[in-house]
Amino acid sequence: MSLLIASFVSMIGIFCIPFLRKTLHPLEILTCGLLVASLDQFSYAILTLNLEFIKASENPYEFWALKLEQIFIAPVLILLGVFVFFSESLRPLGKAFILTGFVFLLLAVTYCYDRSGIIQFVKWRWSSEWLRDAALLAVSIGFLMLFRKFLKWQGVSRDPVSSDSL
Amino acid sequence: MILYPPTRFDANEWFILIVSVVTWGMFMLLPRRLSYVSLFIVWLFNGLLAFTADFSIGVKPFDLYDFGDRPEFEWFDIILYLFTYPPSQFLMLHFYSKWKPAGWLLFGYLLLFSVVTLALEGIATYWFHVFTYNGWKLYYSAPAYLVIYTLNLFVFRYVQRYVPAGRKS
Numbered sequence: 358m359s360l361l362i363a364s365f366v367s368m369i370g371i372f373c374i375p376f377l378r379k380t381l382h383p384l385e386i387l388t389c390g391l392l393v394a395s396l397d398q399f400s401y402a403i404l405t406l407n408l409e410f411i412k413a414s415e416n417p418y419e420f421w422a423l424k425l426e427q428i429f430i431a432p433v434l435i436l437l438g439v440f441v442f443f444s445e446s447l448r449p450l451g452k453a454f455i456l457t458g459f460v461f462l463l464l465a466v467t468y469c470y471d472r473s474g475i476i477q478f479v480k481w482r483w484s485s486e487w488l489r490d491a492a493l494l495a496v497s498i499g500f501l502m503l504f505r506k507f508l509k510w511q512g513v514s515r516d517p518v519s520s521d522s523l
Numbered sequence: 524m525i526l527y528p529p530t531r532f533d534a535n536e537w538f539i540l541i542v543s544v545v546t547w548g549m550f551m552l553l554p555r556r557l558s559y560v561s562l563f564i565v566w567l568f569n570g571l572l573a574f575t576a577d578f579s580i581g582v583k584p585f586d587l588y589d590f591g592d593r594p595e596f597e598w599f600d601i602i603l604y605l606f607t608y609p610p611s612q613f614l615m616l617h618f619y620s621k622w623k624p625a626g627w628l629l630f631g632y633l634l635l636f637s638v639v640t641l642a643l644e645g646i647a648t649y650w651f652h653v654f655t656y657n658g659w660k661l662y663y664s665a666p667a668y669l670v671i672y673t674l675n676l677f678v679f680r681y682v683q684r685y686v687p688a689g690r691k692s
Contacts, residue, residue, distance in 0.1 A: 387681070391567045407596050416584065
């Protein structure tokens with residue numbers, strides 16, 4: 358059941374990706390998605406395997422549900438946060454509120470996994486999880502600011518597909 | 524500990540370091556054909572693939588193989604993901620952009636790279652103990668490499684759509 362729900366939410370997330378092109382370049386979306394999925398899995402591997410702060414279910418279906426969260430759900434939520442950050446139509450205060458909201462949304466996803474028994478916090482706290490989510494979002498924003506400059510330096514400054522066509 | 528050092532600096536660590544230096548060296552000696560944007564994205568993509576594969580089927584509940592000296596996450600695992608795996612993809616893409624094989628020739632080209640990588644995995648496993656199989660078989664990796672090379676090719680082609688002509692191969 359958890360795998361079905363995670364697959365459904367992941368599919369919704371994937372369908373949201375074209376919408377991000379109104380603010381982000383396709384290569385920015387791809388790169389940021391790859392980075393977040395890697396960092397999320399990296400931090401999770403350290404928390405479960407090395408530090409044993411979080412215990413994960415050993416049920417294979419629940420394990421794949423967790424993987425979907427790390428590969429699709431969390432990266433799409435963070436990309437939506439990045440989208441808000443780079444959006445030109447929002448004021449700074451509005452952006453700050455929405456970004457905080459996204460961090461809580463990430464926390465809510467983790468809460469769902471915790472409630473369904475897929476993960477179990479052993480020596481990990483919700484405040485630490487909030488900080489981890491906020492750090493992931495902050496790193497993504499920082500990375501994308503640099504990556505945008507890198508793309509510009511490489512002459513990749515424009516999305517050839519007009520955002521009006523989306 | 525956040526990341527563990529190797530229990531003993533022996534054959535598997537030397538193998539990872541030497542293969543990384545040799546493959547990066549080979550790639551650096553070739554005339555540059557790939558844009559920095561492509562290289563960076565392909566490098567990141569392979570990092571993600573390695574993390575995803577090793578932290579899916581290499582850990583419980585599947586735990587089909589171990590890598591490195593211990594079951595936990597080590598410093599050398601990061602070197603393996605970020606420096607040992609990507610150059611083989613860079614080499615494949617370099618010669619792909621040079622020769623532009625298509626159809627069955629492309630399939631044969633990807634198959635050739637998969638076989639060479641499979642042989643390297645065999646050497647890494649049986650001679651240098653970089654991997655320890657707990658139910659995994661070497662021949663399971665053959666289709667996996669074919670899929671990985673194909674995915675890299677898709678990512679490369681996608682990135683090239685946005686790279687200006689002057690920066691392309």
